[in-house]
């Protein structure tokens with residue numbers, strides 16, 4: 516599984532650490548970044564993540580998450596020293612200087628790393644404008660900070676390319692994947708280049724069931740094989756474009772349809788509408804998620820190997836429920 520993952524992710528990654536979940540993989544990536552920076556004599560605390568970003572519900576993963584809804588009633592737990600959040604521009608030309616000013620104004624000391632989802636999933640299916648990931652890369656390079664991409668949601672074909680970062684031409688220093696890798700079994704993975712991966716000794720970090728042994732290794736390898744042999748990233752791109760075109764032409768005027776590949780968001784004007792929409796979809800046997808800062812974005816994330824017939828069913832069900840929710 517490690518070999519297949521590093522092959523898929525391209526040349527710069529040689530090492531993989533396996534964890535039991537996405538959250539644990541994120542915690543590992545941040546711990547590794549801190550250790551690596553400390554070995555270079557950099558003992559600052561600042562790590563930037565994105566507003567609306569989602570990275571899990573454990574300690575550092577929750578602190579990195581830029582969604583207040585998951586932090587209520589947890590003041591001491593959800594604030595980790597040095598973690599700050601940057602706004603994500605929604606449209607237009609990315610202003611690198613302005614982004615740099617915001618980053619420096621918010622950072623409390625030496626910036627160690629930036630953690631970002633290339634497309635923000637749980638936070639409301641936000642596709643940052645072209646140039647945003649490149650700007651993050653440049654800001655990191657100028658500050659000797661590490662760029663960590665959380666591709667737990669977007670990775671392995673979900674957004675129409677094997678990894679979402681591929682569209683930007685920007686590569687991270689650390690890549691984190693999870694979710695579909697185990698096809699339902701628990702696993703997360705942190706990919707690094709040699710110099711990063713070798714900066715800690717085995718004693719520095721471990722977990723009893725990390726990677727969950729031979730079973731998940733075999734499953735993950737099969738998943739990666741199917742992703743490649745089945746052309747699932749391309750299939751996701753095609754199906755996503757087809758579905759988004761159909762939904763855009765029929766969506767009520769106050770619903771925004773956006774996304775990449777088969778990570779599709781429908782932003783409603785209010786959380787009540789999103790909840791009503793989800794209830795009707797569920798009643799018709801279609802599972803959808805709800806996210807976004809206001810919980811007004813419905814997520815459609817069908818399987819990447821969805822058949823043409825099921826894709827049509829998803830489309831017709833969504834259109835029927837559009838009518839129903841708007842008529843209420």
Ligand SMILES: Cc1ncc(COP(=O)(O)O)c(C=O)c1O
Nearest residue numbers: 536537538569570571665667668
């Ligand atoms: C982008 C992203 N990062 C991290 C996580 C956390 O992963 P897990 O739920 O496996 O701990 C998720 C889960 O939804 C996610 O979407």
